[in-house]
């Protein structure tokens with residue numbers, strides 16, 4: 001089996017509690033979960049094509065864009081990483097129309113157990129993919145709001161009580177203790193009653209989502225692989241977690257190499 005094309009982050013879904021992964025090559029999709037346990041080889045052909053404008057770029061910026069697009073697209077702006085800094089109301093959004101559809105839509109504030117309990121936000125339509133992308137073992141939505149800015153304001157306030165970061169090495173080695181999300185949710189909500197009121201944030205039910213990953217062996221130490229240093233990467237695919245392929249020779253963050261032209265052989 002061989003497939004070639006410009007790739008993207010892995011497309012994910014949850015089926016019977018297990019994360020499913022598809023690797024895209026232009027128009028084709030490969031069920032890469034099915035290759036766990038098998039030898040694979042990935043080759044980078046030294047071509048990167050901006051996923052927005054389609055021009056060739058020597059280097060990838062903001063995970064898959066050329067330099068001009070990374071500096072002009074709203075989705076590459078800092079406010080996407082830090083939603084509490086949304087500047088739409090100042091009239092300075094890079095692409096107001098895009099912002100209206102992307103940021104002015106229902107957003108969820110959640111807690112998840114990735115390498116410990118963390119708080120995060122996502123568009124309502126992006127669950128459960130958001131949690132799979134982060135390698136969460138479990139996730140619990142806590143509040144729904146109408147805009148990305150509002151979710152960012154809540155997240156920023158909750159950062160005083162809980163982390164917003166994942167220790168990705170621990171996540172990949174599966175050095176993660178089980179966590180009780182429901183009692184933690186109750187504690188966090190108890191810290192911010194006035195903000196919930198001010199933003200008319202809607203409390204969500206206590207439905208914990210548990211996620212298993214297609215992994216037969218976790219790494220005992222994390223070695224990061226990169227197509228920029230090693231254009232041909234081959235090994236046994238021991239599993240997939242987050243946006244990482246866990247190979248016997250190291251881990252590969254597929255998302256980081258969005259827009260790279262790759263060939264996979266298995």
Ligand SMILES: [Zn+2]
Nearest residue numbers: 050053066069
């Ligand atoms: Zn571009």
